[in-house]
Every structure is written in C-alpha cells, then in structure tokens.
Amino acid sequence: MKRARIARLRWRSAPRCGFSLVEVMVGVMLLSTAVLGLAAAGSAGLKQTTRARDDSQFWGDAQQILDSLVARGYGLAATTDSQTVRGRKIKWIIASPATAPQKITMIVFRRGYQLTARNVSSQTVPDTVVYYMSRRRPGT
Numbered sequence: 001m002k003r004a005r006i007a008r009l010r011w012r013s014a015p016r017c018g019f020s021l022v023e024v025m026v027g028v029m030l031l032s033t034a035v036l037g038l039a040a041a042g043s044a045g046l047k048q049t050t051r052a053r054d055d056s057q058f059w060g061d062a063q064q065i066l067d068s069l070v071a072r073g074y075g076l077a078a079t080t081d082s083q084t085v086r087g088r089k090i091k092w093i094i095a096s097p098a099t100a101p102q103k104i105t106m107i108v109f110r111r112g113y114q115l116t117a118r119n120v121s122s123q124t125v126p127d128t129v130v131y132y133m134s135r136r137r138p139g140t
Contacts, residue, residue: 054111061085062108065092066131069104074133076102089124101134 019027065083069076075097082091088110095103106129 058110065090074135101132104131
C-alpha cells in the first residue's frame, strides 16, 4: 500500500509534457489571423499592380495620339475629333493657329477608381492633358 501511495504522489508531482487544448486553440487562431493578413496584403498588392499596368497603358495611348498630332506640325486647322485606342476614348481639341502658341487639349476617358459622392465607383473619369505647340524660329 505504501508503494501505491508513493506511485500516485509521483504521478501527480511529475512534470507534464505537451500543450493543453486551450494553448493549441490560441496558437491556431494566431496563425490563421497571420495567414489571413498575408493573403489580404497579397490581394491588395495584386490589385495595385493591375491598376499601375492599366495606367501605364492609358498614358501610353494618350502619348501615341499626342505624338501623331505633334508630328503633323504647327498650323493644324482648328478642329475637334476623337478616336478609340484599345477601348479608351480619346478626344482632342486643337485651337486656331492664329494665336501662337497653338493649344492642343486632349481629354482621355479611363476607368475611374475613386468614389463619387454616393460612394459608388464611377465608370469613367476624364483626364485632361494640355499641350502647347509654337512656331519654329527662322533659321533653327
């Protein structure tokens, strides 16, 4: 009987190995929160990368149209016209060459990212680019 009592005392006082269920649940919750945070950050990064690529293409298209207008040279007839490049509408207004410098106003419509007053993402946003062309001086 003495031996059984000593064995029970040793069993109670012996250090336990492992984790309790509560500790495991807290660890799993912390790990899952960290993984969800990383997934959200990855998603936001991918969204911003896509927007940056779209904006680069947008400005490339606007530059293409502006270069073609500038290549025509100074003295273009006053006109208003538009063209669609890769699904993006680009409108330009060329002022009269009688007033130097000649003003070219380009309005480029692109998909908007900002929210309107009603917190609804607007479909298209107009961006305006103004370019001034001057006459060349004689001898240059």
